[in-house]
Amino acid sequence: MESIIPSKRESPRQIELASTLEVDKFEGIASDFFPRILDMDRNDCIITDESSLWDFHSDESNGPFYSKILEAYGIDVSDVDRGNLAKIFQRITEARQSKE
Numbered sequence: 001m002e003s004i005i006p007s008k009r010e011s012p013r014q015i016e017l018a019s020t021l022e023v024d025k026f027e028g029i030a031s032d033f034f035p036r037i038l039d040m041d042r043n044d045c046i047i048t049d050e051s052s053l054w055d056f057h058s059d060e061s062n063g064p065f066y067s068k069i070l071e072a073y074g075i076d077v078s079d080v081d082r083g084n085l086a087k088i089f090q091r092i093t094e095a096r097q098s099k100e
Contacts, residue, residue: 017046017048018048018049018050019048019049019050020047020048020049021049022049022086022090023047023048023049023051023085023086023089025089026086026089026090026092026093027042029089029092029093030042030047030085030089033085033088033089033092036068036072037065037068037069037072038053038056038057038065040056047085049086050084051084051085051086052082052083052084052085053065053083053085053088054082054083062078062083063078065083066078066083069088073092073095074095075091075092075095077091
């Protein structure tokens, strides 16, 4: 005889990610940025409009990454609030457009 034991687990919960509307605009930059600055493949992570440099390292500061960004893209992003990636990608885009 087979017994069915009711599950005591809660019903599945839905996980809602933050918006990606802004970072989606910069997918090309993100694909270049991740290996150059963070030494990782863009496709190995999920980023949202709230993602920041802090999400990708455990250092005490973003300083080394700001230096890499300055060297790679010629822009200072040390004033970007919390190292927000969408805002950094926007700055890179603006810098590239101003050179055209």
